[in-house]
Amino acid sequence: MAKGFGETHIENQKSGKSLSIKPPVDCKQIQKEWTKHFEDLIDPRGSQGILHPFMSIVMIALLATIGGAKGWEDIEIYGVSHQKWLSSFLELPFGIPSADTYRRIFARISPEALEKSFDAWLNGLVVDLGAQVIALDGKTVKGSYDRNQEQSALHYVSAWASEHRLFLGQVKVKNKSNEITAIPALLELLDISGCIITLDAMGTQHKIARRIQALGADYVLALKANHPNLYQEVEQWFKMAEAQNFKNIECSNDVRVESGHHRREKRQITAVGINQMGGLYKQSQWSGLQTIVRVIRTRHLWNKTTQEVMFYLSSLPPDAQKLGKVIRQHWSIENQLHWVLDVTFSEDACRIRTGCAPENIALLKRWSINLLNQETSFKRSIRQKSRRASMDEGYLVKVLAASIPLQSNLSSS
Numbered sequence: 001m002a003k004g005f006g007e008t009h010i011e012n013q014k015s016g017k018s019l020s021i022k023p024p025v026d027c028k029q030i031q032k033e034w035t036k037h038f039e040d041l042i043d044p045r046g047s048q049g050i051l052h053p054f055m056s057i058v059m060i061a062l063l064a065t066i067g068g069a070k071g072w073e074d075i076e077i078y079g080v081s082h083q084k085w086l087s088s089f090l091e092l093p094f095g096i097p098s099a100d101t102y103r104r105i106f107a108r109i110s111p112e113a114l115e116k117s118f119d120a121w122l123n124g125l126v127v128d129l130g131a132q133v134i135a136l137d138g139k140t141v142k143g144s145y146d147r148n149q150e151q152s153a154l155h156y157v158s159a160w161a162s163e164h165r166l167f168l169g170q171v172k173v174k175n176k177s178n179e180i181t182a183i184p185a186l187l188e189l190l191d192i193s194g195c196i197i198t199l200d201a202m203g204t205q206h207k208i209a210r211r212i213q214a215l216g217a218d219y220v221l222a223l224k225a226n227h228p229n230l231y232q233e234v235e236q237w238f239k240m241a242e243a244q245n246f247k248n249i250e251c252s253n254d255v256r257v258e259s260g261h262h263r264r265e266k267r268q269i270t271a272v273g274i275n276q277m278g279g280l281y282k283q284s285q286w287s288g289l290q291t292i293v294r295v296i297r298t299r300h301l302w303n304k305t306t307q308e309v310m311f312y313l314s315s316l317p318p319d320a321q322k323l324g325k326v327i328r329q330h331w332s333i334e335n336q337l338h339w340v341l342d343v344t345f346s347e348d349a350c351r352i353r354t355g356c357a358p359e360n361i362a363l364l365k366r367w368s369i370n371l372l373n374q375e376t377s378f379k380r381s382i383r384q385k386s387r388r389a390s391m392d393e394g395y396l397v398k399v400l401a402a403s404i405p406l407q408s409n410l411s412s413s
Contacts, residue, residue, distance in 0.1 A: 044108035067390030107355030
């Protein structure tokens with residue numbers, strides 16, 4: 001296990017002398033880079049009775065969450081277990097804060113301010129990586145429901161850069177509201193110019209399509225029965241066109257077959273320009289609409305075969321291969337973000353409920369996924385990366401270093 005971010009001493013077997021090998025990046029350089037992002041985060045405590053530095057509390061919580069901590073007690077245990085290492089670059093005049101200290105502080109930190117603290121890091125990284133397909137989808141944190149306090153479960157709409165596996169931001173869905181009101185607010189937080197936004201049926205709304213176009217992006221929106229007239233018209237048109245073998249109709253087709261997890265899936269994608277369809281129900285209300293896409297998914301399991309037909313609206317040209325890839329990438333928000341949150345970070349089982357703490361711990365978990373995804377030298381799952389980061393301080397250094405924007409010159413720090 002690494003002794004810190006400082007010099008490492010290796011004994012030369014021939015001379016018996018200790019050779020000092022300085023790593024390319026040490027703890028204070030990385031800690032300095034990270035604390036820049038938290039400079040504007042306000043300490044919610046008063047001026048009296050403060051024992052532990054605010055920045056040390058925030059950094060330990062983040063490091064512990066990267067290592068798989070699921071609550072305040074886990075964060076305290078992480079700090080105690082790594083106290084000697086943490087004290088080499090954090091101020092800990094009274095040792096490691098208790099679980100109650102983390103609980104009280106994170107219940108009072110503004111979630112909006114905490115999220116803004118990551119913006120500079122994220123903006124630089126997304127520019128470097130050139131995020132293209134951004135999936136938007138909602139998730140409920142089931143464990144945040146409190147019957148005694150009449151508190152509803154938290155529900156978020158998150159943005160996910162599919163190709164680069166980056167969580168970009170989230171907006172809380174207010175009580176007695178739904179995702180339709182949260183999606184426009186999330187779009188305003190992101191720089192989506194030149195990107196492709198994908199949404200499930202809940203976000204397939206005229207106003208949302210117009211806003212995406214106004215922000216300089218394209219869209220691929222799932223079309224389901226919540227738009228009954230348009231859905232039935234599209235469904236009937238494809239049935240008639242297929243019966244005639246798409247005679248005299250210009251369309252683009254693509255077929256993809258994938259196997260894994262004891263199943264085989266075949267996807268047949270057909271993309272048709274709306275000029276081939278002779279006008280659709282309230283077509284003019286869909287800003288920039290160019291293409292209707294049909295996807296037929298046939299899944300062959302060991303004991304049965306299932307088939308599903310889906311339709312999509314898109315502002316992109318009718319290129320079946322490209323559109324099929326975009327639609328496929330949308331599901332990474334479920335597989336690589338929501339699934340990981342529930343299975344690896346036990347988000348649904350988390351019983352943190354007080355004040356702003358549920359929102360803040362949810363944000364720390366999402367950013368931990370970001371940080372672990374950016375470290376690519378250890379070719380393992382997020383769960384295994386997280387476990388190694390909790391036990392191997394040297395590996396945690398690599399996670400933090402890999403997550404600093406590429407334009408940042410650490411060597412000059």
